[in-house]
Amino acid sequence: MAALAVRLRELGAEVRVCAPPDEEFARRLAEVEVPHIPAGRPVRPLVTSVQPGSAVGLAQRAAELMTAQFETVAAAAEGCDVLVATGPLPVTAGARSVAERLGIRYVHVSHQPVSLPSPNRRPPARRGRPLPPEVTDSRELWDRDARIADAMFGEPLNTHRASVGLPPVENVRDYAFTEQPWLATDPVLAPWQPTDHLDVVQTGAWIPADERPLPAELLAFLDAGTPPVYVGFGSTPLSAPKDFARAAVEAIRAQGRRAVVSSGWAELPLVDDRGDCFLVGELNHQALFRRVAAVVHHGSGGTTTTATRAGAPQVVVPQGADHPYWAGRVAELGIGAAHEGPTPTTDSLSAALRTALAPETRARAAAVAGTVRTDGTTVAAKLLLD
Structure with missing residues (x-):
């Protein structure tokens, strides 16, 4: 995301990046002189303390991520022309709601193809909500995944949306992804197989220029x-x-x-x-x-x-x-x-x-x-x- 911000600035655009307040993120954005607006809580303490696969505290974390979108990101996006969002579903669904409220363009970008619905693979399991191993039809599994996402994130998202005068969303996952998500991966290393319901735009990987000397x-x-x-x-x-x-x-x-x-x-x-x-x-x-x-x-x-x-x-x-x-x-x-x-x-x-x-x-x-x-x-x- 920092690499995209730098390239946009080189082409004459003003750019703001909302990211967690972790020191690593702040330092990297400072190195490339991109304005960093801290959003939400630090990621590192959460990542290093949560048991892999555990859903403990997930609801609270999801609510915090959405709140950060409707508060911090909404304020940062005032006066902007477009909002580009990546990350977990509470982030991107909240970000699209912010863009909708402000009347600006929204782009969802994934840096891996696994989370984008495709009949060619099983969806990844969501924390605490395993998919039935006996079901092998990928389309049915993706339909189940959409229902699971609604059960996990639908109520808090629609509560936030109602507070800013927006109507409820019925399919949180597809709303966040849009019908034309971007895929920022290399087409040789991570090709996308076209589907009949997603018009994926594969841009190539967003590789930052890194001129830092080695120690x-x-x-x-x-x-x-x-x-x-x-x-x-x-x-x-x-x-x-x-x-x-x-x-x-x-x-x-x-x-x-x-x-x-x-x-x-x-x-x-x-x-x-x-x-x-x-x-x-x-x-x-x-x-x-x-x-x-x-x-x-x-x-x-x-x-x-x-x-x-x-x-x-x-x-x-x-x-x-x-x-x-x-x-x-x-x-x-x-x-x-x-x-x-x-x-x-x-x-x-x-x-x-x-x-x-x-x-x-x-x-x-x-x-x-x-x-x-x-x-x-x-x-x-x-x-x-x-």
Whole structure:
């Protein structure tokens, strides 16, 4: 979203970004000189404290997200021509209501295709509301998903809408998505198969220009030996980060490689004081991934796209959400390996690394890297301005 904001500004538009008040988000927007309007509560404490899959506190969190749209976002959107929204359903349904109230254009954008209704795949499960495993018809499952969304979010949304003079919404999910949602993913890495009810606009991934230099100590480590293997899980927490870090480092050492470990929101640690591992925080992945032998990660759209663009072979250890989709795409394209399950052992990760580090995988990753489009933000910005 920051990348789109920068491109819009370069084309002469005024841009405001509403985002949670987490320090990481505020710093990133400040680096690109985009106005940041804090909205809602910080994300990191919630992500790192909620049990995966648990619905505890979900209703309160959804209500807070909607309130932030009708209050903070509504005030920020005054005088704007268009509101572009992404995120969970309470956010986007609330954002479209704000745009409707203000009489301005609304665009829903997804950074992964998994949540967009498609007869070609099952919908993702919503917290605390599992879909019946015995039902295999995707269209029926998507219909059930719409009813589940109404049950979870319909009442608070329509209460907010009534307070500003808007009529009730009968299908919260489809209202938020619109009939023409945008998909900000690369068409090779994450293609969209056309459906008969959604006119999806695929812009290409929104890749920010990142010119930040790598830390001097990291550069010295990279220059001191063969390319290491990167391990990082971004904003995804882990139930046993020390155990995962140990399994990963032992698997990497078994392949005769060094390791760069990203602490991330999982707070992965160094497992010992040997000199073949280097611990990093938030930094320029575009620059780093060009210097590594492989990238071991959780499978978010951002990390997967960045590693693919860098030509780095990948091992995806999916933890949930859209991660299994990206793991499957990495395996299908032959640019890495999809680990089965979220909890690797040294042996299982070693097997996946052998696939990723094979010469043919490296060659395939380099070939696919050349196909990744870099004009996604330009396409999106021009569509908005035109």
